[in-house]
Amino acid sequence: MVILESRVASAWVDYNGHMNDAEYARVFSLAVEALMEHIGLDTPGRAHFGYTIYTLETHLCYRREAHEGQPLSVALTLLDRDTKRLHVFFKLHDEAGNLLATSEQMLMGIDSNTGRPAPFPAPIEDAIAALPQAEPSVWPELANRTIAIRR
Structure with missing residues (x-):
């Protein structure tokens, strides 16, 4: 499911002539915002439910340059x-379908009034249930990676 479409902004290009590594994180952050909107946590939804989502952890893998x-x-x-x-697992592709980067993230639902974790409101839970879910036996190859120097 495509959750976000964008373009590489000129301000995102670094001294190497391609998208700076930090800007990949920006694109994935925008994808989290698009996910929030998709499940009903846009600005009015966040106000109505008194609820938001925080990012707890992210693992970004760079595969190809973007220009x-x-x-x-x-x-x-x-x-x-x-x-x-x-x-969640995000895949960033170019217009030809080439994989540019991936981002695996753990997101937490937060009660905006207390700033503490809280269960998803029922309508949000229903929207989440409709998202495309990976089968446990067929997770994306780049998910669950660890950082290590292999010896």
């Missing part, structure tokens, strides 16, 4: 969820 003006799309797969958390 100024290049069209981008971000696809979403839900890896797991419980009453308060979403384990």
Whole structure:
């Protein structure tokens, strides 16, 4: 499911002539915002439910360069969820479908009034249930990676 479409802004290009590593994180952050809008946590939804989502952890893998003006799309797969958390996997592609980067993230539902974790409101939970979910036996190859020097 494509959750976000964008382009590489000129301000995102660094001294190497391609999208700076920090800007990949920006694109994935925008994808989280698009996910929030998709499940009903846009500005009015956040106000209505007194609820938001925070990012707890992210793991970003760079695969290919992106260049100024290049069209981008971000696809979403839900890896797991419980009453308060979403384990999501994003894939960033270029216009030819080449994989540019991935971002695996743990997101937490937060009661905006207390600033504490809280279960998803029922309508939000229903929208989450409709997201494309990976089968446990067929997770994306780049999910669940760890950082290590392999010896």
